[in-house]
Amino acid sequence: MSEMVELIKQLRDRTGAGLMDCKHALVESGNDIEKAILWLREKGIAKQAKKASRIAAEGLTTIKIKDNRAVVLEINCETDFVAKSDPFIDLVNQVAEITIDQLPDNVEELKQAQNAEGKTVAELFTDAAIKLGEKLDLRRFVIVNKSEDEHFGSYIHMKGAMSVLIVTKGGDVQTADDLAMCIASTGPSYLTIDEVSPAERAQEKAIQIENAKEDPSFAKKPQQIQEKIIEGRVNKHFEAQVFEYQEYVLDSTKTIAQVLKETGVTPVKFIRYKVGEGIEKRADDFAAEVAKELN
Structure with missing residues (x-):
């Protein structure tokens, strides 16, 4: 094995860079491994800057x-x-x-x-x-x-596509883990209906009032009935997003509220991260993407 080939192998083993990048780095740094590593890092930063406009979702x-x-x-x-x-x-x-x-x-x-x-x-x-x-x-x-008397429950879906962490009081870690799995499945926005703010309710009520205007029969109903219908629709909207009202995915005959009562568990907070949520993916023209990379 020639000296250059051996140096390329060492540099590749240490950095994971491609063969041609390693060869170029060694040439530019006079076959000095440490200088070549610095050169690759500097070029890596430059490449990162070129990639800055690309979408990582x-x-x-x-x-x-x-x-x-x-x-x-x-x-x-x-x-x-x-x-x-x-x-x-x-x-x-x-x-x-x-x-x-x-x-x-x-x-x-x-x-x-x-x-x-x-x-x-x-x-x-x-x-x-x-x-x-x-x-x-x-x-x-x-x-x-968390405090000493609380539990962490966790669930990682598909090796990291989604991660859920929940903090609970009462029960045990297994129950907390099961609840984390449920949150991964149903994606609630709130633990309890009390977490819905007055501002959120007011905003949803305004939306439901506008939607009701599209129904000619709604206007014919008495004002008191209209208000009850709107309130019912607002409640239904939020209940679908509240954890305690959702189905317990491990036993579809039960709601989360029933399971919490049976186990004596009180959810305190939860975090649900799904990869790429909220990131707008962009469909670039492939030829244009290649051209940008070559420039």
């Missing part, structure tokens, strides 16, 4: 729990293929570990946090971007604390 969510603290986190990439790759999964796990250990206040602070080797999260992202060739985005995270 795939990726993974995860949950990390340590004692009375938990982290729910989402990191995005561009394709499902990369989301399933070992380097991306490793990045997600590393960042979750750093988050729960160092407790940053926001994403920008997390990007400056360091791992045990002294690399910042931002540098980990640059290294992963070089290896994977996609735009990567540290989208969001939340740190949740």
